Amino acid sequence: MTPQKVILDCDPGHDDAMALLLAAGDPRIELVAITTCAGNQTLEKVTRNALAVCAAAGIDDVPVAAGAAGPLVRTQMVAPDIHGESGLDGPVLPAPTRSIDPRHAAQLIIDTVMAHEPGEIVLVPTGPLTNIALAMRQEPRIVERVKRVVLMGGAYTRGNRTPAAEFNIAADPEAAYAVFDGAWPVTMVGLDLTHQATATQDVVERIRQIGSPLSDFVVEVLRFFTSSYKEHQGFDAPPVHDPCCIALIADPEVVTTEDAFVTVELTGTWTSGMTVTDFGNAYGRDHNTQVATVLDRDRFWDMTIEAIRTLSTARQGGAAS
Template structure:
């Protein structure tokens, strides 16, 4: 079964890999790419999305720029991990397609409302500003979306504060709205994505494809790996966002556990924390499938297959 999806992203090295997997897998129909300020400003991450499309040969998928600031809070960016461009490392090619004139939120609403209910999955891999805005502007999308598979949160510890993961703390009010929505949500948090490291053997397999796209991916992973070693002490970089798309390619890629997920909005030390209740201590109905255990080999096999397919021009 082919899954139809919109990826809402803030490229970002791991977002770039997520786009490539979505475009290169025969199991995915990528119907739109939307961008949101997160890893860098909206202008920079949109430029990066267009560059990824250019190098991967993604020429027929609309790309629209979205929210440039969070709903309420001051903007956060992550140059310590992603560099000043948001996609430091490779030389970024010039865009080959024009940006869609619509705001990302409008594009998301248009696609969901013009397609059959239950046919489109939203895959947000950055702050959730665009998704929350779309819910507010057109509440009917909540009933029409098949599911939301988001990268964000954690049930152990954060990566931006001790309690909070970057995508959630970047716009916690938006995250609260998405988790509270009456739609199926899968949370792909740090506990899962820290298992998704691009180890040396993975990088060697990608390099062996020997194409401009595979060389681009190797350069992405080299920069990403260097910042993760320096800033967070990882031996190899965890490619977070890739895992969200992978769940649509093959549901066996990771296991989940049902839980209630709330987002802390007012804590002195815990703002942006995802509070995960696996055992119904809060008496709230489970609202999220929380990712727990990754099949790492399956993840990288499908990703390498996608890079190879795009390199041959056989899928985009």
């Protein structure tokens, strides 16, 4: 089976770090580029975090480019209550071992998509969708060349930034609107799905038992994430949102989806950033999005833990040689 080529556009972030590890450690995924966008923290911080995760996991051969420092038109928002002042509080972050690609993230996305055959690249945005919207605007041809967009964002029943809006969509609603409105296949992996991906203590213990520096790093990531989610959102175990996108691509059986029409509310006084989701035909619009609804949680954690084990083994083998 040929691995699926993926561009991961992220804002690390604890769950973004988990998505990076799953994308790098699952053999069904080929991570071809990493791009960063201001979201959970400032662009400088999330880019530094992405490089730190790469250093921890031995991700040495994938270009990393920094992108948008803020949303298209709105005031920037960050999430220090969940991710801390660094954006990845908890573990000791290793020093980056590599430099940033000089291109803007949007340009790296464009260059990568255009260098591959149509239908080869899947875009996986796990933060605000600013870089994706900028790339669409700069080079509209990528829309017809990208195989699909699998994004972490939105919800069909709830929000977490506001009662109506999930953080990634609320952070840049105009960019999100452009992505959902684009003529490419979109899959929305929203809160209704990701809240099923809880990192319970038995999961943390399974990761701890791998017994490697990387697994220790992940345990510390989840320790802080557990504490912040308990304090600020009342979860006994934190949901790791972002790796659900990678899991769906690697193994479609992990996630159940349902077709719907999805758009983003831009003008509502109390509902800006809401992902309005019509599973029926209330608006008379063609369904434009696959909406993730049910997670096979055991299968998800099995593949995530195996990816951490694989990366740990590779790191230990490299150190031995």
